[in-house]
Amino acid sequence: MNTKKILTFFLLAPLAGLLVNPAQAGNLKAGKDKAAACTACHEIDGSSQRPDAPHIGGQVEGYLYEQLSYYRNGRRKHPVMSIVAQDLSDQDIEDLAAWFSGIKVTRTPPE
Numbered sequence: 001m002n003t004k005k006i007l008t009f010f011l012l013a014p015l016a017g018l019l020v021n022p023a024q025a026g027n028l029k030a031g032k033d034k035a036a037a038c039t040a041c042h043e044i045d046g047s048s049q050r051p052d053a054p055h056i057g058g059q060v061e062g063y064l065y066e067q068l069s070y071y072r073n074g075r076r077k078h079p080v081m082s083i084v085a086q087d088l089s090d091q092d093i094e095d096l097a098a099w100f101s102g103i104k105v106t107r108t109p110p111e
Contacts, residue, residue: 026061026098034092035099041080046100058105064097 035044038056042048046057056064070076071085072093088096 026065026094026096028095028098028102030091031095031097031099031102034095037084038096042100045103047105055105056100057103059101061097061101064100065093068093068096 032044035042038044038046041050041053042056046059047055067076068085068088071078071081072088074082076082085093
């Protein structure tokens with residue numbers, strides 16, 4: 001593999017997870033209801049206050065869908081998420097991804 005191909009791969013590979021499958025039809029209301037189980041680590045708005053849980057509110061829907069799918073199928077492993085995700089249906093994952101991606105995040109840089 002030449003340098004140009006390697007560089008192209010590393011520049012474009014992260015974008016693959018950002019693409020949303022048009023077949024995904026997550027339901028915000030259902031996602032909010034299902035997200036209640038996520039609040040212990042991620043809070044209802046996805047803004048975790050725990051050092052061992054990432055902020056997931058406002059993330060790209062396709063990325064959230066992909067990562068939850070990876071936890072469910074074992075491609076990505078985590079002591080808690082691997083267990084939680086194994087019982088999620090495709091629709092559950094779509095709804096959760098819709099809910100957490102729908103959260104608007106604002107940032108205020110320090111002065």
